[in-house]
Amino acid sequence: MLFIDRHFIHEVTSPQAFDGLRKRGIGVFNTKRTTATADHNVPTKDQHLPIKEALSRQQVETLRKNCAEFGIDLYDLGHPFQGIVHIIGPELGLTLPGMTVVCGDSHTSTHGAFGNIAFGIGTSEVEQVLATQCVLQYKPKTMRIEVNGPLDKGVTAKDIILYIISKASASGATGYFVEYAGTTIESLSMEARMTICNMSIEMGARGGLIAPDQTTFDYIKGRKFAPQGEAFDAAVAKWKTLQTDSDAVYDRVAKFDAADIAPMITYGTNPGMGIKITDRIPTTKELREISEHASFNKSLEYMGLEEGTALLGKAIDYVFIGSCTNARIEDLREVARLVQGKTKAPEVNVWVVPGSKQVEAQARKEGLDKIFEAVGFELRSPGCSACLGMNEDKVPAGKYCISTSNRNFEGRQGPQARTFLASPLSAAAAAITGRVTDVRELI
Amino acid sequence: MMKEKFTTLISTAVLLPIENIDTDQIIPARFLKATTREGFGNNLFRDWRYDAEGNPKSDFVLNNSRYTGKILVAGKNFGCGSSREHAAWALYDYGFRAVISSFFADIFKNNALNNALLPIQVSDSFLQKIFNALERDNAMPLIIDLENQFVMLRGDKEPFEINAYKKTCLINAYNDIDYLLSLREEIKAFDLVN
Numbered sequence: 001m002l003f004i005d006r007h008f009i010h011e012v013t014s015p016q017a018f019d020g021l022r023k024r025g026i027g028v029f030n031t032k033r034t035t036a037t038a039d040h041n042v043p044t045k046d047q048h049l050p051i052k053e054a055l056s057r058q059q060v061e062t063l064r065k066n067c068a069e070f071g072i073d074l075y076d077l078g079h080p081f082q083g084i085v086h087i088i089g090p091e092l093g094l095t096l097p098g099m100t101v102v103c104g105d106s107h108t109s110t111h112g113a114f115g116n117i118a119f120g121i122g123t124s125e126v127e128q129v130l131a132t133q134c135v136l137q138y139k140p141k142t143m144r145i146e147v148n149g150p151l152d153k154g155v156t157a158k159d160i161i162l163y164i165i166s167k168a169s170a171s172g173a174t175g176y177f178v179e180y181a182g183t184t185i186e187s188l189s190m191e192a193r194m195t196i197c198n199m200s201i202e203m204g205a206r207g208g209l210i211a212p213d214q215t216t217f218d219y220i221k222g223r224k225f226a227p228q229g230e231a232f233d234a235a236v237a238k239w240k241t242l243q244t245d246s247d248a249v250y251d252r253v254a255k256f257d258a259a260d261i262a263p264m265i266t267y268g269t270n271p272g273m274g275i276k277i278t279d280r281i282p283t284t285k286e287l288r289e290i291s292e293h294a295s296f297n298k299s300l301e302y303m304g305l306e307e308g309t310a311l312l313g314k315a316i317d318y319v320f321i322g323s324c325t326n327a328r329i330e331d332l333r334e335v336a337r338l339v340q341g342k343t344k345a346p347e348v349n350v351w352v353v354p355g356s357k358q359v360e361a362q363a364r365k366e367g368l369d370k371i372f373e374a375v376g377f378e379l380r381s382p383g384c385s386a387c388l389g390m391n392e393d394k395v396p397a398g399k400y401c402i403s404t405s406n407r408n409f410e411g412r413q414g415p416q417a418r419t420f421l422a423s424p425l426s427a428a429a430a431a432i433t434g435r436v437t438d439v440r441e442l443i
Numbered sequence: 444m445m446k447e448k449f450t451t452l453i454s455t456a457v458l459l460p461i462e463n464i465d466t467d468q469i470i471p472a473r474f475l476k477a478t479t480r481e482g483f484g485n486n487l488f489r490d491w492r493y494d495a496e497g498n499p500k501s502d503f504v505l506n507n508s509r510y511t512g513k514i515l516v517a518g519k520n521f522g523c524g525s526s527r528e529h530a531a532w533a534l535y536d537y538g539f540r541a542v543i544s545s546f547f548a549d550i551f552k553n554n555a556l557n558n559a560l561l562p563i564q565v566s567d568s569f570l571q572k573i574f575n576a577l578e579r580d581n582a583m584p585l586i587i588d589l590e591n592q593f594v595m596l597r598g599d600k601e602p603f604e605i606n607a608y609k610k611t612c613l614i615n616a617y618n619d620i621d622y623l624l625s626l627r628e629e630i631k632a633f634d635l636v637n
Contacts, residue, residue, distance in 0.1 A: 001623075001626075003630065003633055003634070003637065005637075012475050012476075012527075013526070013527065013528070015478035015479075016478065016479065016480050016528075019478075019479070020620070024624075026624075029627070029630070029631075029634075030634055040472075040475075041476065055476035055477075056476060058476070058478065059476055059478060062478050104526060104528075105525075105526055106524065106525050106526040106550060108526075120526035120550055121526060121550070121553075122526055122527075122528035122531070122550065122553060122554035122557060123480075123528040123529075124528060124554070124557040124558070124618075124619070124620070125553070125557070125619075127620060128619055128620050128623055131620055131623065131624060132620070132623040132624060132626070132627055132630055133630055133634060134623050134626075134630055135619075135623075136608075136619050136622070136623070138606065140549075170463050170520060170523055171463070171519070171520035171523060171546060171548070174520070174523075174546070174547075174548055174549055175549060201524075201550075202524075204520070204523060204548060204549065206549050206550060270463045270465065270523070272463075291462065291518070291519070291567070292462060294460065294461060294462075294518075295461055295462040295463055295518065298461065388467075388472040388525075389472060389473065390472045390473060390475065390476070397495065407465075407467070407524060407525075409465045409467040409468065409524060410467070410468060410490065411467060411468070411471055411490045412467050412472075415471075415490055415495060416490075416495070
C-alpha cells in the first residue's frame with residue numbers, strides 16, 4: 001500500500017473516477033495533493049475559442065465541473081500554467097525529490113527524473129487516490145542502467161533512451177523500476193533526464209528514476225510551488241540523502257558506453273524497433289526469436305518498408321516536435337539553433353507544439369517563434385497534440401511523420417499514419433531536407 | 444468498479460497470435476472521449492476490425508464467425524503502451540472475461556484485475572499449444588479454474604500465478620477501493636505527519 005504525495009489528473013482518464021466518488025457520496029481525500037490540467041485532446045490552435053469537436057469539449061467541460069465540485073486546482077485552457085501534465089508538474093515545482101507521484105497516464109515515469117517513485121495508473125486507481133490518497137501495488141523488481149562517457153555531437157537524451165529501448169525491447173523491463181546512472185546521465189540537464197525517464201514505460205518499466213543531485217536542486221530552486229528560503233535549504237539537506245547505497249543490490253544491471261550511441265530512429269510499430277539512423281532495418285534472419293517474425297513483418301508492411309534497407313534519405317511528409325518527451329524549452333532552443341537561417345523543405349508540414357504555456361511564453365520571449373516562422377515552422381499552443389492524435393492534429397493515412405514523441409504504434413498519430421521516432425535535432429534536420437537525415441552532417 | 448464474481452469459466456476462445464499488442468490497438472485514442480465506462484466494446488480493435496469506411500475487415504479474427512467466446516488468446520507482451528483503462532473496459536464490454544498470453548504489460552494487468560477481466564500468464568509453449576489446437580478445432584473449449592489456478596486445454600492442465608489478494612477480490616467481486624476506504628482514518632493520520 002502506497003501513500004501518494006502528488007497526484008496529477010487530466011480530462012481523459014479522470015471523469016469515470018469522479019463519477020465513482022459521486023456514486024459513493026464521498027469527497028476527495030486531500031484536494032491539495034491533486035492538480036489538474038487539460039492537455040490530451042485540446043486543440044493547439046485558437047485555444048481561446050470554444051473547442052469545436054463536441055466530445056473533446058464535453059470532456060474538458062466535465063473536468064472543469066469536477067474540479068469545481070470537488071475543489072481541485074485546475075490549469076485550464078488559457079491559464080498561464082496550462083500544459084502537458086508531465087511538463088507542468090516539474091516546471092511548477094509540484095514534482096519534488098522523494099515523492100510518490102501518480103497520474104492516469106503511463107508517461108508519469110517522467111517525474112522519476114527528480115528521484116521519485118512515479119508511475120502511471122488506470123482510472124480505477126485514480127478513483128482510489130482521489131478517495132484515499134493511496135493505491136495498492138506489487139513491489140517491482142529493480143534494474144540499474146548505467147551509461148558512461150561523453151556523447152558524440154548531435155547525440156541527445158532521446159537517442160540515449162531510444163538506444164536503451166532498442167537493446168531492451170518493448171517488454172525488456174516489464175515488472176521493473178529502472179534507476180538510470182553513470183557519468184553520461186549525471187552530465188545531463190533536468191530536462192534531458194526527464195526525456196530519459198519519460199520513455200521507461202516503452203520498455204515496459206512503470207517507473208524510471210535518477211538520483212537527485214545539484215543539477216536537480218538548481219532546477220527546483222525558485223519554482224512556484226517549491227519550498228522557498230530556509231525551507232528550501234532544509235529540503236535540499238533531506239533530498240541529498242536520496243542516493244542509492246553504494247552496496248545496493250539490483251535484480252538486473254545493464255551498462256552502456258555513450259560512445260556506442262548515435263542519433264537513433266525507429267522503423268517499426270513499437271519503440272523497441274529502433275536503429276542508428278545510419279543503419280539498415282534488420283532482416284528477419286537477424287531477429288532474436290522466430291516468434292517475432294509475424295509481428296515484425298506486420299510492422300514493416302504497415303510502415304511500407306522493406307527489411308534490410310536503409311532509412312537515410314527516405315522522404316517524409318510531416319514533422320512533429322512536441323509531446324511530454326520533447327517539448328520543453330531546451331528542446332525548442334536546440335531546434336531553433338539548428339534551423340536558424342535555413343528554410344524547411346517545401347513539401348513537409350512542420351508542427352512545433354510547446355509542452356506548456358510557460359514554455360510557449362519563454363520561446364516567444366527568446367524570439368524562437370520568429371526563427372521558426374522564418375524557417376516555415378508553425379509554433380502552436382500547448383497540448384499532447386499529434387503524439388496521440390486525440391485532437392485535430394492527425395497525420396493523414398499512409399503519410400510518414402518524423403516525431404519527437406514516444407510511441408510509433410499503428411494509428412497512434414492518426415489512422416494508418418506512419419511514425420518514425422527520433423530526437424528533436426533529427427526531426428528538425430528532416431524538416432529542412434525533407435528526408436531522414438543524419439543531423440551530424442548539418443552541425 | 445467490480446462487475447461480477449469470477450470462479451470458473453468454460454468457453455471457446457478467440458485467437459490473436461500477434462506480439463506486443465498495445466492498448467492503442469485495443470482501443471484507439473480517438474475513442475477515449477466518453478465520460479462513462481460503457482460502450483467501448485463497439486470500438487474494440489477498431490482499426491484492425493474495420494476499414495476507413497467502417498466496413499468490417501474479413502481477415503480480422505473478430506469478424507470471423509468461426510472464432511467466438513469469452514476468452515482472448517494473444518501473443519506475448521499484451522497490453523503494452525498507454526495506461527488507458529479503457530482497454531480493459533473495451534475487452535470486458537465486448538464480452539471477454541479472460542485474456543491468455545505468455546506475458547502481460549504491468550499497467551494493463553492491474554487494470555484488467557480491477558475490472559473482473561482475468562489476465563492469465565502461461566508459458567510460451569502452452570500458448571503455442573493453444574494456438575495450434577484451436578486453429579485446428581475452433582469449437583474446443585478452454586477451462587479456466589481460478590480457485591485452483593489452472594487453464595485446461597483438453598486434458599492438458601497449465602497452472603497460473605495470481606496474487607492471493609487479487610484472487611480473493613475476483614472470486615468475491617471485492618474492490619481495492621472498499622479496502623482502502625476502510626483505512627481512511629489511519630491514512631488521514633499518516634497524511635498529517637507527512
